[in-house]
Amino acid sequence: MRKYLYKPFVVMLSSVLLWTGWSGSGHAAAPEEAASVQWSHELEGIDVSKTDAKGSAVTVTSDGGYVFVGYRGSSLTEKGASHVVKVNGNGEIVWKNDIDVLDQHGDYSTNRAFAVTETSDGSLLIAGEQIRKDIDRKRRAVPFVFKLSPDGELLWKKNYPDLSYYTQRAELIQKTSDGGAIIGGGARTDNWYPTHTFLLKINADGDVAWYETYSFGFYTYFHNMVVTPDDGVIVTGEKVNSRWGPYSHRFITKFGPNGDQEWEKMKETDEIRAVLPSEDGTFLLTRYNSEEERYYLQKMTETGDILWEKVSDALSASAIGDIVQAQPMEDGFAVISNQSTEYAGKSYKYKVTLTDDNAIPIKKYLFGTHELYISKGGISLDDRGLVYTGTLLTKTETGSKTTFPLAKIAVPGQAPTNPKFSKLRFQTDKLYLAVGQAVHSVVEAVYSDATVTDVTYSSSYNSQDPGIAKADPLGNITGISPGTTVIKATFSGLQASVTVEVTEGQTGPGRFFLDSDEYSLSVGTELDIAAFYTDETGLTSKVTEDTVFAVDDPAVAAVDEYGNIRGISPGVTQITAAFNGHIYRASVWVVRPYTPVH
Incomplete structure (x- = not known):
């Protein structure tokens, strides 16, 4: 593990109002403006021959800062090493760590961080994959988890090569009340078919408490996972029933604290783009109806009951673009979407739309160039603003490279709220x-x-x-x-x-x-x-x-x-x-x- 201290690179962008609307909405147009970037950083690989870097996820920490995880090029490994960055509330990089891992042959192996969660004591659990080579030097991926202290010190790192399937990767992680976590991801045998899913429960020391695999079709994928008050998880995903079948169904299911399936909805036709917890113990689902080309919001209980559904002309695909996620805010919602917008001579790829409680837009903020790709777990938005990470494509003299962006934009239109x-x-x-x-x-x-x-x-x-x-x-x-x-x-x-x-x-x-x-x-x-x-x-x-x-x-x-x-x-x-x-x-x-x- 290598540890560094850095100074922040701060960028400010001016804001100019632009009024836009959508035809047939029946509502006054919401103002748009270019978002003000409060701070930003770009990280590269640590080797001159391997400069690529990618961000995977971000989480807000209890001390008011942020932790970003991803991976970047390293001379020690073939395809990079996990990289973790702690930033304080002012955008200053406090510490950053590269995680090096030896395989069973004594060689440094590729390891990539995909998800992060903060435990109750302020420590950080990061999940991803380690690429190992078996005795015959054949490559395989195994779940890889490591734990850092609040100061960035490595407490332990563990891989799990002895699980049921030959290749598995940890893509999702949620903390549990005992200081451990539940990890979710994909699994397959020694070829690409079929694809299964798994849940792995670990304690605070990284030891396996239980492990279960699930297959709901020929292909099964987990897309979203949120923890429930009983230390179980609600998972959404997609399943395809046959190897060559073009049709798929979406599903929502609840697994209890021991991995037992408690309820399921296996034939959901509409996509489930995101699931986020609300303060009242319910969950906000972002759904997409492909036939009508519109998004809508649902509020769901822990037992899978739908309490309400929000439908708005403003959530049509033509009006808002491709929604990344929506989340509850005070007196309304914040919707982050991918929609190209020309404004004041510049082109923007993403926007944040603040809505009222009926999902009617109030204000919109534009950010990000077309070279930016925000990863699925790479967004966190609260009353202080929006932070994001992902991949930024940058041109070089010999071609291009990808960097690991960390940035925070102001969302000043939000009503002031008391600290939560x-x-x-x-x-x-x-x-x-x-x-x-x-x-x-x-x-x-x-x-x-x-x-x-x-x-x-x-x-x-x-x-x-x-x-x-x-x-x-x-x-x-x-x-x-x-x-x-x-x-x-x-x-x-x-x-x-x-x-x-x-x-x-x-x-x-x-x-x-x-x-x-x-x-x-x-x-x-x-x-x-x-x-x-x-x-x-x-x-x-x-x-x-x-x-x-x-x-x-x-x-x-x-x-x-x-x-x-x-x-x-x-x-x-x-x-x-x-x-x-x-x-x-x-x-x-x-x-x-x-x-x-x-």
């Missing part, structure tokens, strides 16, 4: 307590603009096993008996959890403790610990010099015999202090020192 509550978290993911020891936990609400609010006193708590540890209404957690359990906090419909490990209480009379339950320092800095003992008479003495200290993870922090902690690398660990049979544990948080990106 996006995630609930404990400040630490694990606590160590002695029997009878109590600590005050901190629960935080993270919002879409990266602001964080302490909601400890506003949350409700429950313990998986109150006989091991319990939490009171103020977030104080107390160890009851030895063992391990989970405490869950709930606030405004979202949950967070912390694992609590309780060990035997202190032995002998008196009480031993440190000057804090939690320490925080930067990489490269030091902090001293003070240890105290209160005897049975109530007299408290400082016993630091007679205390033995140890740290759980020396890669994060080190502690010497005098109780001095030194920050080694970003992360969270625990220290253990021992005095005359008494044990006390405390958390240590090591953060990266602030270094502005120039």
